[in-house]
Amino acid sequence: MTSNARLTAESAGPETSPGIFSSRYLWVTIGACALVFLGAFESLAVTTIMPLVSADLDGAALYALAFAGPLATGVIGMVVAGNWSDRNGPVAPLVTSVAMFILGLLIAGLATDMTIFLVGRLVQGLGSGAMNVALYVVVARIYPAQLHAKIFAGFAAAWVVPSLIGPFAAGVVAEFTSWHWVFLGVVALVLVAMLMVVPALRMLRGQPAADLASRPSWALGMIAWSVLAAAAVLGLNLSSRLDGAWVGVVAIAAIAVALVAVRPLLPRRSLLAARGLPSVILMRGLVSAAFFGAEVYIPYLLSDRYDYSAALSGLALTGAALTWASASWLQGRMDISLTHVRAMQIGTVLVLFAILTAVATAVFELSPLVVIAGWLFGGAGMGLMYPRLSVMTLSYSSERDQGFNSSALSIGDSLGGALALASTGIVFSALTGLGGAWPFAGCFLLAAAISLVTLVIGPRVGDGVRVDRSA
Structure with missing residues (x-):
């Protein structure tokens, strides 16, 4: 049975099946969506x-x-949490990860120089x-399984409120108090969200434990590969500070190391876009690279070239987040x-179109309304x-390899975005000497090139089979 057919069969459950807000799943849904909500707010606010x-x-x-x-550091957290969840369930990984997230917020919020701020961001990631x-x-x-599409659509819908108020509110807080409070103010909200997810953790603790003999062992080798991949991404970022030809040499070497290191962390043949799960994973990385590689420079473009305030620049992201949540609800x-x-x-066509509006705005010095309107299409894409990529990942997974x-x-999501952001950082630095909006145009063009690749990979996500990662 194909993945689409399997998902269709699983989705055609009985009409009496409880929904994600039924009494059985209410607190699980609220708690999980609350954590997604805070992650969404922080992401939009920092940008x-x-x-x-x-x-x-x-x-x-x-x-x-x-x-x-x-x-980049998020890759390490993902590998450890995935292995930990497969061994012992997701309770301990979730509690620990929330604590690390809060610690990162505190360090970044209390930072007085860029180095300490970056340390906080690394811990937060x-x-x-x-x-x-x-x-x-x-x-x-x-x-x-029949509720997976709806809960992932719920996760996307958890972006609605932060997308309405997040960017603008963060800009207002930063302008009228201090940007430090954009981080420190979120700490209390994360603690509240964690209290809301406690019923979900109790439900999981009530499940029978797996046999010790059947538990996967600690994947120390994979954790080491994730550390190497993260180090390569950080090295790629710092390569822009070198002189002359060393920039290109270090950048190429860092990308090569990152790709070698990430290979054991993904299903077999993911980097070759094999049909099914491998292409799903690769697709997630590429669309993340294209979209976020461009998006982080949009507020920068608006503030640098059009003198937009932080609050007003944030509104450019609000529309895209709203269309993202709306399209996610619709596809559900x-x-x-x-x-x-x-x-x-x-989706790939919409994202490419959005990035091209950013290219045109920078190159031809068009009205900023062009890129703001264009980014609405990118969010919809x-x-x-x-959500579909998330659903397909679970449909291709067994209980043993869900983590x-x-x-x-x-x-794939994080490393794709990290490599794209590191590369756009190099492009931005290299083109700064040209002045004007050319550094922004270069970053947008690189994102557009990545988006073109997704047009080829997209059709390969369907009609695959489950991948045995031990094969």
């Missing part, structure tokens, strides 16, 4: 205020690292990456009529693709 942070801490040279660094994987395993262990309602492959095809495959999906 909005980074031009202010960069100016305050004299960190323009490390602008891209503030985004790529957390994604470590916790965030692990938290995402643990939540995926919570979904797999608690919800029946069309989980049978809209095939996975068709969702990928439509991501909303169509992201590994969920980790691989998040690794």
